[in-house]
Amino acid sequence: MAEKTYERRPTITKNLDKFFTGLADAFAFVKRFFQEIWFPPYEFKEILRQCYEIGYRSLPLISLTGFIVGIVFTNQSRPSLSEFGATSWLPSLISVAVVRAMGPLVTALIAAGKVGSSIGAEISSMKVTEQIDAMEVSAINPYKYLVVTRVIATTLMLPILVMYTDFLALMGSYINVSQNELVSMSTFFVQVFEAISFLDIFSSIIKSLFFGFTIGIVSCYKGYNSTKGTEGVGKAANASVVMSMFLIFIEELLSLQIVNAIRNG
Amino acid sequence: MMEKIAEMKGLTKSFGDLKVLQGVDLDLYKGENLVVLGKSGSGKSVLIKILVGLLKKDEGSVMVMGKEISELKLKELNALRLKIGFSFQNSALYDSMTVRENMEFPLVRNVKNLTRKEIDTKIEGLLDSVGLPQSINQMPSELSGGQKKRIGIARTLILNPQIMLYDEPTAGLDPITCVEINTLITQVREEYNTSSIVITHDLTCAKATGDRVAVLLDGQFKAVGEFSEVFENATDERIKSFYDYNFIQ
Numbered sequence: 001m002a003e004k005t006y007e008r009r010p011t012i013t014k015n016l017d018k019f020f021t022g023l024a025d026a027f028a029f030v031k032r033f034f035q036e037i038w039f040p041p042y043e044f045k046e047i048l049r050q051c052y053e054i055g056y057r058s059l060p061l062i063s064l065t066g067f068i069v070g071i072v073f074t075n076q077s078r079p080s081l082s083e084f085g086a087t088s089w090l091p092s093l094i095s096v097a098v099v100r101a102m103g104p105l106v107t108a109l110i111a112a113g114k115v116g117s118s119i120g121a122e123i124s125s126m127k128v129t130e131q132i133d134a135m136e137v138s139a140i141n142p143y144k145y146l147v148v149t150r151v152i153a154t155t156l157m158l159p160i161l162v163m164y165t166d167f168l169a170l171m172g173s174y175i176n177v178s179q180n181e182l183v184s185m186s187t188f189f190v191q192v193f194e195a196i197s198f199l200d201i202f203s204s205i206i207k208s209l210f211f212g213f214t215i216g217i218v219s220c221y222k223g224y225n226s227t228k229g230t231e232g233v234g235k236a237a238n239a240s241v242v243m244s245m246f247l248i249f250i251e252e253l254l255s256l257q258i259v260n261a262i263r264n265g
Numbered sequence: 266m267m268e269k270i271a272e273m274k275g276l277t278k279s280f281g282d283l284k285v286l287q288g289v290d291l292d293l294y295k296g297e298n299l300v301v302l303g304k305s306g307s308g309k310s311v312l313i314k315i316l317v318g319l320l321k322k323d324e325g326s327v328m329v330m331g332k333e334i335s336e337l338k339l340k341e342l343n344a345l346r347l348k349i350g351f352s353f354q355n356s357a358l359y360d361s362m363t364v365r366e367n368m369e370f371p372l373v374r375n376v377k378n379l380t381r382k383e384i385d386t387k388i389e390g391l392l393d394s395v396g397l398p399q400s401i402n403q404m405p406s407e408l409s410g411g412q413k414k415r416i417g418i419a420r421t422l423i424l425n426p427q428i429m430l431y432d433e434p435t436a437g438l439d440p441i442t443c444v445e446i447n448t449l450i451t452q453v454r455e456e457y458n459t460s461s462i463v464i465t466h467d468l469t470c471a472k473a474t475g476d477r478v479a480v481l482l483d484g485q486f487k488a489v490g491e492f493s494e495v496f497e498n499a500t501d502e503r504i505k506s507f508y509d510y511n512f513i514q
Contacts, residue, residue: 041374126360134357137317138371138424139343 029221033151036144043149050153054115055160065110066165069102070094070172078180087181091188092195094173099196100259103166104204105252108211111158112244116219119150120240123223124233132224147224151216158212159205166204203259210251218244267294269328270428270460271316276325277484278311285311287484288325293428293460298450300463300475302507307481309464310354313430316462317349318342329428347375350421350459354433356413358405364392364416365401372423391419394456395449411442418449422457429453429461435470447473468496468508480504 074094081087123146126132135142174188219240226236271293278286285308293299303309314320315327318334327334332345358367368388373379379387392398395415405413414434421429431450435443447470453459463474471478472492479489488495488504496508 122361129355129360130353130357131359133314133319134351134353134359136319137346137349137351138375139346140371140374 025225026221029147029224030217032143033148033217036141036148037152041144043145046145046149047152050149051157054111054150054153055157058111058114058157058161059164061114062107062110062161062165063168065106066103066168067172069106069165070098070169070174071176073097073102073169074173074176090177090181091173091183091191094177095170095192095195096200098166098169098173099200099204101252101256103169104162104208104211105248106169107162107165108158108208108215108248109245111154111161111212112215112248113241115154116215116240116244117237119154119216119219120223120226121233121237123147123220124226124236127224127226128229128233143224147217147220150220151213154216154219155209155212158215159208162204162208199259199263203255203262207251207255210255211248214247214251215244218247267297269293270295270330271462272326272328273312273316274326276312276315276327277323278308278315278320279323284484286315286322289481289485291479291486291489293462295460296454296458297476298454298461298463298474300465300471300478301481302466302468302471302478303481304466304507308484309466309481310432312481313351313432313462313464317346317351317430347424348427350418350424350426350429352414352418352421352429352431352434354436356405356417358408358413358416358420360405363402363404364397364408367405367416368392368420368423371420375424387423391422392416394422394452395419396445409442411438411445414438414442414446415449418453422453425457426459429457429459431461431463431465433465434463435465435467443467443470444473446470450474480507 074090077090077093078087081089081093123132126146132142132146135145170189170192174183174185177183177188178185222236222240222243226232269292273289273291276286276289276291277284289312291299291301291312301309301312311320315322316329316334318337322335329345330348332341334342334345337345358364359370362370365388368391369384372384372387388401389398392401395418397412397415397419400408400412400416405416408416418429418431418434429450434446434450438446450461450463451474454461461474463470465471475492477490478492478495479486480495481487482501482503487501488499496504499505499508
């Protein structure tokens with residue numbers, strides 16, 4: 001009897017195959033967004049609903065976080081500055097840190113956790129319960145209704161949330177500074193605006209647009225391509241948050257390099 | 266001779282190494298209720314998902330209303346899908362919408378220039394015909410399994426389909442609700458002049474709703490005909506045991 005032979009593929013090859021297939025799928029998903037966004041139907045009502053869900057419903061969490069970040073960062077920075085007798089620089093330091101990095105980053109991370117997980121779980125459960133199939137058989141484009149609307153909403157809402165977080169963080173910082181250094185509100189905010197440039201605000205907004213897009217597209221992708229079953233819903237929600245956060249940090253790093261190059265060039 | 270409204274020839278479908286359909290031939294005639302019977306995992310749902318273009322076949326031909334499904338562009342496929350109603354196993358009602366919004370959703374996106382009054386009349390009429398007019402403002406989570414099935418069927422009927430595909434319409438329901446759903450399926454055929462394929466493993470449902478039954482075993486139809494022809498004179502042991510299990514147990 002002939003001996004059976006088994007074709008064995010090394011695990012690394014299989015994993016590489018899986019990685020590149022996944023990457024190609026993800027690119028196709030993003031490409032489809034840019035193809036679909038231009039053509040009707042535009043689903044304005046659903047975009048508005050998503051803006052409300054993503055923007056307005058995130059306000060309590062974002063408000064609290066932004067305010068606390070302002071207070072904590074001011075408190076932590078004071079000892080270092082006071083060693084050099086430079087506590088009067090606190091408003092400038094805080095404004096630069098909040099507007100350039102902390103505001104966008106903290107807001108994006110909170111949104112990735114709150115909004116990303118919710119989008120991932122919602123779309124994934126719709127897939128598991130055949131609601132996406134139900135749309136397809138009714139001649140409705142589920143990608144347009146579910147993905148395009150949510151990605152637009154996250155992309156539009158994140159810069160607004162970032163500006164709101166920046167404001168609250170600065171207010172938190174002001175309360176802390178005013179109690180310890182007896183600085184008036186006008187003096188504090190004059191120093192805040194003197195320290196930041198148009199480039200800081202502009203880059204913060206552009207960066208936030210990318211963060212919002214990332215959270216939306218990653219969460220929709222993970223939800224839309226989740227495996228069947230309730231286990232898949234949990235995995236999709238989790239993967240949406242983890243992947244969004246990972247990409248946000250990479251984007252933050254890239255934006256830092258680009259903005260520094262512009263500033264120095 | 267009766268007119269064929271859907272036709273499958275030599276249809277095959279595999280998922281990886283698993284061959285689900287292995288050369289399926291089936292005709293659906295205009296105005297008939299055809300019941301497809303088979304064990305769980307035998308590929309019954311796959312069959313109707315291919316018919317509506319949710320899954321792609323591997324080989325063979327699938328003609329619906331004279332059109333080969335695999336050759337249609339998305340726009341043509343969507344136009345054809347409007348003539349096919351698909352009632353899902355778990356009803357697939359949109360969780361975030363009320364019953365009214367569930368029914369309105371496919372209607373307003375596919376039929377233009379309807380007035381609010383026309384939309385409401387259509388929704389209320391259909392809810393009346395499935396016996397659930399009081400559920401119009403309820404959320405799917407507030408409905409029982411049987412009510413969800415009825416609403417799911419009403420939602421597919423809102424676009425006046427010519428073909429109805431029912432995926433396990435009585436699965437998970439109590440015997441009384443099963444009888445109600447069976448009655449609704451025959452009532453839909455009479456009121457809306459539809460041709461239907463009913464996917465089930467419930468012989469009571471098959472006997473009550475089917476003009477013909479087709480038994481799917483090993484990826485092929487082993488018997489097709491009227492209920493009595495297929496079961497009462499069955500020679501295949503597996504078909505016999507299917508009958509015995511349903512009616513004797």
